[in-house]
Amino acid sequence: MADDGDIDALRSAPLERPDAPGVPEPFAAPAGEGEGEELTEFGVAARSQTRLVLRRFVRHRVAMAALVILVVMAAMSFLAPHFYKYKYDFQSRTDVSQAPSLTHWFGTDEIGKDTFALVMRGATKSLQVGLLVALVATFVGVLVGALAGYYRGWLDGILMRVTDLFLTIPSLAVLLVVANRYRESSGNWFSIMLVIAAFAWMYQARLTRSEFLSLRERDFVQSARALGASDARIILRHMLPNALGSIIVNATLTVAIAILTESTLSFLGLGISAPDTSLGKLVADFQDAARTRWWLFYMPGLWLILLLLCVNFVGDGLRDAFDPRQERTRA
Amino acid sequence: MFGFILRRLAIAIPILFVASFVVFMLVATSGDPLAGLRAQPGVSAGTIKAREHELKLDQPLLQRYGNWVKGAVHGDFGESQHFHESVSTLLRRRLAVTLRLVLVATVIGVLIAIAIGVFSAVRQYSVFDYGSTALAFIFYSMPVFWLAAVLKDVGIRINRAVGHTIFFTFGERTPNLAKGLVGTWSDRIGHLILPSLTLILISVAGWSRYQRATMLEVLHTDYVRAARAKGLSEAQVLRRHALRNALIPVVTVVALDFSTVLGGAIVTETVFAWHGMGSLLIESLFERDTNVILGWLLVASAIVILFNLLADIYYGYLDPRIRRG
Numbered sequence: 001m002a003d004d005g006d007i008d009a010l011r012s013a014p015l016e017r018p019d020a021p022g023v024p025e026p027f028a029a030p031a032g033e034g035e036g037e038e039l040t041e042f043g044v045a046a047r048s049q050t051r052l053v054l055r056r057f058v059r060h061r062v063a064m065a066a067l068v069i070l071v072v073m074a075a076m077s078f079l080a081p082h083f084y085k086y087k088y089d090f091q092s093r094t095d096v097s098q099a100p101s102l103t104h105w106f107g108t109d110e111i112g113k114d115t116f117a118l119v120m121r122g123a124t125k126s127l128q129v130g131l132l133v134a135l136v137a138t139f140v141g142v143l144v145g146a147l148a149g150y151y152r153g154w155l156d157g158i159l160m161r162v163t164d165l166f167l168t169i170p171s172l173a174v175l176l177v178v179a180n181r182y183r184e185s186s187g188n189w190f191s192i193m194l195v196i197a198a199f200a201w202m203y204q205a206r207l208t209r210s211e212f213l214s215l216r217e218r219d220f221v222q223s224a225r226a227l228g229a230s231d232a233r234i235i236l237r238h239m240l241p242n243a244l245g246s247i248i249v250n251a252t253l254t255v256a257i258a259i260l261t262e263s264t265l266s267f268l269g270l271g272i273s274a275p276d277t278s279l280g281k282l283v284a285d286f287q288d289a290a291r292t293r294w295w296l297f298y299m300p301g302l303w304l305i306l307l308l309l310c311v312n313f314v315g316d317g318l319r320d321a322f323d324p325r326q327e328r329t330r331a
Numbered sequence: 332m333f334g335f336i337l338r339r340l341a342i343a344i345p346i347l348f349v350a351s352f353v354v355f356m357l358v359a360t361s362g363d364p365l366a367g368l369r370a371q372p373g374v375s376a377g378t379i380k381a382r383e384h385e386l387k388l389d390q391p392l393l394q395r396y397g398n399w400v401k402g403a404v405h406g407d408f409g410e411s412q413h414f415h416e417s418v419s420t421l422l423r424r425r426l427a428v429t430l431r432l433v434l435v436a437t438v439i440g441v442l443i444a445i446a447i448g449v450f451s452a453v454r455q456y457s458v459f460d461y462g463s464t465a466l467a468f469i470f471y472s473m474p475v476f477w478l479a480a481v482l483k484d485v486g487i488r489i490n491r492a493v494g495h496t497i498f499f500t501f502g503e504r505t506p507n508l509a510k511g512l513v514g515t516w517s518d519r520i521g522h523l524i525l526p527s528l529t530l531i532l533i534s535v536a537g538w539s540r541y542q543r544a545t546m547l548e549v550l551h552t553d554y555v556r557a558a559r560a561k562g563l564s565e566a567q568v569l570r571r572h573a574l575r576n577a578l579i580p581v582v583t584v585v586a587l588d589f590s591t592v593l594g595g596a597i598v599t600e601t602v603f604a605w606h607g608m609g610s611l612l613i614e615s616l617f618e619r620d621t622n623v624i625l626g627w628l629l630v631a632s633a634i635v636i637l638f639n640l641l642a643d644i645y646y647g648y649l650d651p652r653i654r655r656g
Contacts, residue, residue, distance in 0.1 A: 167348055168639065170631040172594030173612060174357065178618045179623060181361045260474055264598060267476040268613060283477055287602075290484040297484070301477045308472035 056321040063317020070310040074127055080120035088121035088277065090114065097113075100295050107295040109286070111209070122279040123307060125272055126259045129193045130311075133258035138199035138251040141204025142240075148205070149212025150199050152234055160209070163202050171199045175261065179270045187270050198262050203251050211243040245322030252315035256308050263304055279304040335647050335654045343640045347633055351403070354628040355396045358621060365481050386621075399493040399625065408626035413618040418626040421611070426630065428503050429607035433589075433596050435523060436530035440587055444535045448542025448581075451573065452550060463539065470536035475595045479602035486525050498525055503605040526599045534592060541584050546577040586642030592633045 058064060081087060092112035100107045106115035148156040173197060182191040215221060224238050263280030265271030272278040279300045286296035369379060383389045408418035421592040450461040486498035499522040549555060552571055600609030615623040647654040
């Protein structure tokens, strides 16, 4: 009974997409056609793939809520220096070890620093590192994966062995070793970001490779090649747009992993260093204050978890939006 | 099967050698063990030269690598500058502590993850399924260090409320304990509870989701439908047809995740002040104790490669297609 429902859902899934009556999009819209896409031959306004994905995402309530919270949190942390009275490096002589109040939203520490300002500063660093790592790692991963999957042969062999090698070396330990080099340099968040990105591209590479391996056998790629398109054109204009869904989803999850890694490095004392701060560093610094001044320890941690939870929920919503058929048996 | 194992070994050993090369180059180029000495005022160039010669830093990089690998093959990783003992005895002692934590957490974690995953797949969209999904999401997003620190805080609060120590929150054993074999081991298990709970909660979050997805996939296959169609009881269908096939992939995931669990153990040990591999690595990094860092990374890579190898062999044993392909 339940199985019948499944089969029906699968059968009807492609039909629900009015833009794709059995013809893959890149083939239906070959190069150079900018206009005339508004109406299909059926006389119905065409919905682009992007519009469909957006619609499905907006209807995903949890993911939308997560996105809204995420945007608010990001805005708060980036704008905090402009609307909040205290700066993260300001020390008050009088307000020492105060509990959360209307003046000090998250309280203060033993040298009179404002916890809310510190947490916002830490969240800014986390978001900066997370987004940039995702950008760099996705670029490297897609490049490696696309080259390996498109050209196969010896290039594929070499690139995938290198990827495997990066996966077998215990990543956190190696990160610690490399990050140790930048420990003492102040304003070191950029080098920390690059180090994390150097060990975050492997899954993206594997994923893109497997997408490209299956895409290159598809008819629309074959026909593009028959029409004389160059390799670069086939990869960039025909294959990449079709692999974009899984690339974006994985990039979102990379943001979460990067934030997690950065905070772990900073917690262990090998990430973002002293004059500056990070959520992981705050948790480490105030670990022993947990029982006497709970706000110092719990506020940075809860903020960090909320941040990670939202990023993961957005990623999950994007996955559903890009591939609604997965929904039935999705993890 | 024997040929398959040999083929896998023939891949694993070269990988280990390449990994050792990468590790050596990484460490050799990313920190100067004499930086502290150089920064000190009043240290003559001659002293630094002598130190360099003593640590063989004046030799070419490739030659240093060759010497190191030659020693490592015989189990000799050199001496630790900071701990003043041979790196191999140091690693052996620390590894025993860390492996105790990692293995206990992995075994218990896998069992719990399988149980949760299978049950929420069989009762898909039930209260249990939604509840475990929500919890998995929360723990999946939780940094290990935060969870460990919170559990430590809760443990200490409970200890204070009760008035005596229920949860050990410091170290891997009580120092200078003389209580015989039973006493020693119950003490060790007591110290294991909170750290392994940390690792279990985090790893179960990921693994149970994976187990659930696999089980759902199997439940929708034709052979399960065939088993139902021929009139087997639901229990028999689940146990003999579905579960058996659904247990295969999760083992690979667990083996591949070993490096992540090891990373989690580094953090957990730091929070609970264990004298294991984690604190060893971090201390050596701060002290720039090159020999220890090199030995640490090589041993850890070897363990990760070994676990991948075991997963491969296990998979090949269960699935003949992989063995022949």
